[in-house]
Amino acid sequence: MRRNRKRSGKNKMRFSTRNIFFTLIGICCISMFVSLTFNINGGPLKNVADYVFGPMQRGLNQIGQVLTNRKDELKNLSKVVAENERLHKQIDELTTENSTLKLKQYELENLQKLYELDQKYPSYKKTGARVIAKDAGNWFDSFVIDKGSKDGIEVDMNVIAGSGLVGRVTAVGRHSATVTSIINDTCNFSGMMISTSDYCIIRGNLMTMNQDQVIPFDTLKDPKDKVTEGEQVVTSNISDKYLEGILVGYVTTIKTDSNNLTKSGTITPVVDFEHLEEVLVIMEKKEYN
Amino acid sequence: MLRKVVEIGLCIICFVLQITVFKSLEIGSVSPNLLVILVAAIGFMNGKREGIFIGFISGLFVDLYFPQVLGLYALLYMLIGYFNGCFRKEFFPDDVKLPMIMIALSDFVLNIVIYVLLFLFRGDLKIGYYVVNIMVPELVYTLVVSILLYLIILKINQRLESYEKRRASKFG
Numbered sequence: 001m002r003r004n005r006k007r008s009g010k011n012k013m014r015f016s017t018r019n020i021f022f023t024l025i026g027i028c029c030i031s032m033f034v035s036l037t038f039n040i041n042g043g044p045l046k047n048v049a050d051y052v053f054g055p056m057q058r059g060l061n062q063i064g065q066v067l068t069n070r071k072d073e074l075k076n077l078s079k080v081v082a083e084n085e086r087l088h089k090q091i092d093e094l095t096t097e098n099s100t101l102k103l104k105q106y107e108l109e110n111l112q113k114l115y116e117l118d119q120k121y122p123s124y125k126k127t128g129a130r131v132i133a134k135d136a137g138n139w140f141d142s143f144v145i146d147k148g149s150k151d152g153i154e155v156d157m158n159v160i161a162g163s164g165l166v167g168r169v170t171a172v173g174r175h176s177a178t179v180t181s182i183i184n185d186t187c188n189f190s191g192m193m194i195s196t197s198d199y200c201i202i203r204g205n206l207m208t209m210n211q212d213q214v215i216p217f218d219t220l221k222d223p224k225d226k227v228t229e230g231e232q233v234v235t236s237n238i239s240d241k242y243l244e245g246i247l248v249g250y251v252t253t254i255k256t257d258s259n260n261l262t263k264s265g266t267i268t269p270v271v272d273f274e275h276l277e278e279v280l281v282i283m284e285k286k287e288y289n
Numbered sequence: 290m291l292r293k294v295v296e297i298g299l300c301i302i303c304f305v306l307q308i309t310v311f312k313s314l315e316i317g318s319v320s321p322n323l324l325v326i327l328v329a330a331i332g333f334m335n336g337k338r339e340g341i342f343i344g345f346i347s348g349l350f351v352d353l354y355f356p357q358v359l360g361l362y363a364l365l366y367m368l369i370g371y372f373n374g375c376f377r378k379e380f381f382p383d384d385v386k387l388p389m390i391m392i393a394l395s396d397f398v399l400n401i402v403i404y405v406l407l408f409l410f411r412g413d414l415k416i417g418y419y420v421v422n423i424m425v426p427e428l429v430y431t432l433v434v435s436i437l438l439y440l441i442i443l444k445i446n447q448r449l450e451s452y453e454k455r456r457a458s459k460f461g
Contacts, residue, residue, distance in 0.1 A: 017338045024345050024367055031360035040359070049353045056305045064313030071314075133308035136351045138319050138423050139403055144308070144354060171356050178355060185408065186357075207418055210318055274318070 050148065050173035057132045058146060065277065124243065126160075126280040127151060132176070139206065142170070142180040145279060153177045158243050158282045164270030165235060165246045166279055182248065183209045183273055191217060191248055192236035196226050199236050202248060202267060214252050218264035227254060233267050243286055292449050296331060296343050299442070303327045304350045319426040321434040322396055324351070328366050329395040330388060330442045332373025333380045340370030357407060365402060369395045382443060392435050393428055400424040
């Protein structure tokens, strides 16, 4: 170190390239260490970045969406014509079916009231947000939404789209927040089969998601073989980050593991992660005492 | 000073384009990496010092917005800038071969390192799949984009150089 300084002094350069290089490497290593040990990411620096990128992202993302729409339009035009005819026929069938279902729905609601089932899944307070940017690389699946700490968003709040779970907030700036989705390769969480209330571990997976649009689950205990394909999977009550009872997806394949005790398989998420435009952030966090 | 401002400006533009417009144009869920093009190009055009600087800045942007481990991408991009800076002497503006090779190499090495640090260390051994389905497509897509982007960066760099020369002759 000292020799370096001497040499750079001779050259009349106070900061030689090498010194800058090693200082910055040091800074990076320290910040990596700090963020790994204390689980901090960004903090005030993120707010600064927010002011710079926020407005640009919003504008440019709209351009991007227009481009995607054009791309999709061209791809789909021929399909749509054929589909239109088929759908017209289907409408007639469905209208009749719908009326019967409405009657059944009415009956169900009455019964639910009797059982006070709606107590089990309380309606959480939500706020809508637009997706304004996606992950910089191709390895992970996270995205940026246009609401931040100013709107009351906090880290670990759950994010849903439609009726399905999308992920949770992992970093918050003043006007934006980063959401890590459940299909992210580093994401594992506890899920629950809706009919049997058996727990399983759901794991985000880059490969299966790219190939078949599914994510794997494992360590499901199902001794009576009650879980079948098409079973609904929701977030479980023992998950420490996700609120209970949010729909994740449907079981697509299931098989018994070689240990003959547990089962594993794949789940098709209900959310279309490719075309996320608007999401809902649940303004409550899972609290434990 | 002007150079630094322009470089940061380029960084911001590339980063924002990468996470918005180019994400909508992704092919097979793969999108190009503009920041690697920028860092590598600035690196071998202007040397290690500028390479480190711009690498650190663009890595920091990625870290702040998409946190895996804060500082990891800053370090990786900085190293890319540094090693590309080592090839400054081999660089001639008319020759497109070296830049293309350097950009391709940088992108590939970056992805390999990310795989090793963030996937292999978690026990994920499917490197073959990742090479075929993520690294190589990204490399090809990045190269296609880099043909255009590289020329833009080159033009901006030449403008900056002539500006600096004029300034130097004024004061010298």
